[in-house]
Amino acid sequence: MLTKKQLDLLEFIHKRLQRDGVPPSFDEMKVALDLRSKSGIHRLITALEERGFIRRLAHRARAIEILRLPESLGGGSEPQNAGTEAQGFSPTVIDGGQDRTPARTSARHSSAVELPVMGRIAAGVPIEAISQVSHQVTVPGGMISPNGQHFALEVKGDSMIEAGINNGDIVVIRETEAADDGDIVVALVEGHEATLKRYHREGSIIALEAANPAYETRRYPEEQVRIQGLLVGLIRTY
Missing domain, CATH: 1.10.10.10 (Winged helix-like DNA-binding domain superfamily/Winged helix DNA-binding domain)
Structure with a gap:
């Protein structure tokens, strides 16, 4: 009880x-x-x-x-x-292709799917945006929205550690350009730097908040930030 x-x-x-x-x-x-x-x-x-x-x-x-x-x-x-x-699974392979635009992978109803890992994303200070498939990763089908397009990224850095996201984790991202306050997003900053942070809007300012007190919240005019995707899952290898 x-x-x-x-x-x-x-x-x-x-x-x-x-x-x-x-x-x-x-x-x-x-x-x-x-x-x-x-x-x-x-x-x-x-x-x-x-x-x-x-x-x-x-x-x-x-x-x-x-x-x-x-x-x-x-x-x-x-x-x-x-x-x-005991139930097992029948994986459905989603072809990520070599398109340089992330998230050209459609989700299907299956027990497991493969997603393209588009490289590394900064969980720290922003790093150069990445848009090239490095390898594939198998994820549970339950992470994938039936109508969405998804991709994966390898986390670099420790600024989201208090949200349970560690250096080396693989994050599963649903492609979207919209986010609500508190969402963990992939944000493209000034057109060339990508980072994984918690999203907050403060009027015409976008705050990208870390989940580690060692990192300060970074604020940008809304025209300098473009949301590329929303965190929907995490894969960790022990």
């Missing part, structure tokens, strides 16, 4: 994982639950882990995996990934 705060936190983490593909930071959890300190979040996380609803991944900042959901959130008694090994 979960307390209301435990249930509220589990629901918040679940929704953010579905939306962003990565869990919220402890600061975001604290604000969402209207708590005064992060110590309260640590206690709730520990309680959820002890009850078998979540698992914290060792040596990874803010890395949380949901194992199961209570019935009130649409889950059952079994872990969310139970039975997947």
